[in-house]
Amino acid sequence: MTNPTGDIRDQMQTLFRNVFVDDEIVLRDEMTAADVDGWDSLAHINLIIAVEKHFQIKFATAEISGLKSEGQNIGTFLALVQKKVSARK
C-alpha cells in the first residue's frame, strides 16, 4: 500500500470521529484525553488499533500507555504518529 495522502491531522481527526462516534470532534494540539468524551481505557485501545491499522505503524508498549499520561496531549500524539509515518518509508 502507498503512503496515505493528505494531512495526518485530517486523517487522525477522521479516526477520532470514528472511534468516539462524534462528528463534531476537532483536534487541537492542547487537547488531552480528559477533553474527549468517552476516552476510557477501552476507547484508548480502540484508538490505538485504528491508528496502527490506518497508518500501518506500530506503537511500542510504553508508547501506548504514555499517550494518556501527564504532559501528553494531541500535539505530542500527532508528532509521534508523524514520526512513525515518516520512518515507515
Add this chain to the structure above:
Amino acid sequence: MLDAVSAFVSATGADRQKALRELLLLLKRMAASNPVEAAGVLRGLLVPDLDYSTVEALSRFYRSLSKRLGPQAATKKLAILGSFTTHQLASFIELYLFAMGLPVEVYEADYGLIQQEILDPSSGLYAFRPDILFLAPNRRSLGRRPANSDSPVRVDELVAEEVAAWSSLWHTAHDRLDCQIIQNNFDPPPSRSLSNHEMRHHAGLARFIARVNLALQDAAPPFVTIHDVDHLSAAAGRWTWGDDRFYFHAKMPCAPEFLAAYAHSVASIVAAAGGKAKKCLVLDLDNTLWGGVIGDDGIGGIRLGQGDAEGEAFVAMQHYVKDLANRGVILAVCSKNTDSIAREAFERHPEMVLKLEDIACFVANWDDKATNLRRIARQLEIGVDSLVFVDDNPVERALVRRLLPEVSVPELPEDPAGYILALDRHAYFQTISIGSEDLQRGAMYQANARRQQAELSCGNIDDFLKSLAMKARVEPVTRENIERVAQLISRSNQFNLTTRRHSAATVMKMAEDPAWLTMTISLADGFGDNGLISVLLAKVEAKELIIDTWLMSCRVLKRGVEAFVLNCLCRSARMRGCTAIRGEYIPTAKNALVNEHYPNLGFERVSGDPGGQTWWRLSLAGAADLPNFIQEIPSHD
C-alpha cells in the same frame, strides 16, 4: 442502502473505514424508522472474519439498535468467566449470536475469577443462573507448568491434576446450575525455550499443553464442550495470534484482529446448543461443483479432476462436501439446469466425487432459486432457516438473501480454490458433540429416499407400513444415549410438543429421579437403521403421568411411531400406578405439525389459553392399545 452495503463489502484498506462510516449513518437513520429492517441488514454484515474496528463499530450500533428493537425474547442466558478481559469478546459473541438468531443475555465476571465465581454459591454467577457457561482461561492461567527437572512421572501427575481441577469446576457448576458448559482449551505460546524439542522433551511446555488439551477432551462429560482455542491460534498463525502489547495493556487474549474470529467460534457453539445450527447444504452445480456449464460444455467440457488446476480445486471442494455429508450434513442440489443433463454429470463423469445417492434432494429446473429452496426445505421436512445455500453466482446469492433472509448464504470468492475455507469458516454445521448418529445420518436420508420410492409403489398405506418391517427398541435415557437425546432436544422443532430445550445435565437428573419417566425409541426397518428417533420425558404427580417433553425426528413421520409410543407410555404409567396421562401443546412458529397430536391419540381437552397453548388428558381406565405396525424388540441390556 443496498449500494452502501455492497460498497462496504467490496471496499479495502482506508476506503473500508469510510464505507463503514457511510453505511452506519444510513443504518442509524433506518434504525430510527424501521429497526427490524435495520436488524436484517446488520445480520447480513456479520461474517466471521471482520476486522476489529469494524466489528467494534457494528457492536456499538447493535447496542443502540437492540434498545430500539425493544425487549427481544432472550432465548438463552450466557455467563462468561475468563482469565483475561472478556469485555470485547463478550460483546462480539453477543453480536454474532444475534446474527445467528439467538439473542442472549450475557453475564460477565471480572477477569481472573473463574474459580471464585464457581466455588462461591453466593457469587453473581449463581444469581444469574445461566443456561450456558463459557469458561475462558488461556495459557497464562494454566494452574500447573512442568519444570525441565521434573521427572516424567511428575509431569504425568501435573497433566492429571490440571485436568482434574477443571473437571471439578465443571461438576460443581453443573450440579448447581444444570447448565451446558463451554470450556476453552489452551493455546501454546509462539516462543519455545526448548526450541525444536518442545514436543520431544517430557517437560516441554508445548508438549504439556498438547497433553492437557487431549486429556480435557477425554475428560469432558456430555455437558461440556471443549472450545478449540488451540485451533484458532494455529489457524491464525502462532506468531501473529498473540500480540503481547495488548495483553500487557488490556489483558486481551489475542491480537485484536482475531477477536472477531474468536467470538464467532464461541458463538457458533452457543448457537448449536440453542438449536440454531444448520442442517442442510444446498449446492449450485455449474462453477460451484465443477468449472464451466454442463448444459453448454457437456460432460467432456467441464473442468473437473486431475490435469487442470482449477479442475483439482473443484474435486477438493467435492471432497470437502462429501466429508460434511459423512458427518451428518444433509446435501441438496439447487441448479438452473435441465434435470437429465445435470444428473448425467453425476452418473457419468469419472471424476465426480459426489454421487447422486449423496444428494437427499436434487432440484434442477428453471424456476427461481428462492422457490426451489422452499421446495427443498419442504421435501426434506426441515425449516428454511436450516439451509445453507452455496452458489458462485453473486446475482443468485443476492436474490436468495433478499427473498429468503432466513437462508444462510456465504460469500464465495471468484477462485474455486477459496471455496472450502469461505464456507468452512462460518462453522454453520457446528454441534455441541459428535455422536455415531451424526455419522450415520447421510445413510438414513438415503434410506428415506428409498422408502419414499417404496411408498409410491405400494397402493395402500397399511400395506406399505407392514412392508417396512419396523422394529423398535424402548429404553430410558442413559449415559450411553444422553448425547443423542440432548441433540434431539436442542434440534427438534417440528414434531416437538413443548420445545423445552433441556440441557443434557437436566435430562440426566430426570433419568436418575424416580419421580420421572424417561423414554427413548430407536427404530429400524428393512431399509436401514434410523437410530434413536423419539424422546419422552414425563413426571408422576398425584397418580397422573405429566408429559413434559414429547418429540420425534421428522424423518420417521407418519409411520405409526406415536401410537406405538403411547402404548408403551400407557404400560409404564399403569406399572407406576397412574390412572391418567396429561399432555400439553405449546405452539411455536414451527410445530403446527403436532397441534392435533393429543386429540388424534384420543386425549380429551382439559383447557387452553388465548396464546394457543392447550392441555390434554387421557384416562387410563378406558384406553386400549392403538394399532400400529411396529414390533418391539428387547433393549440392549
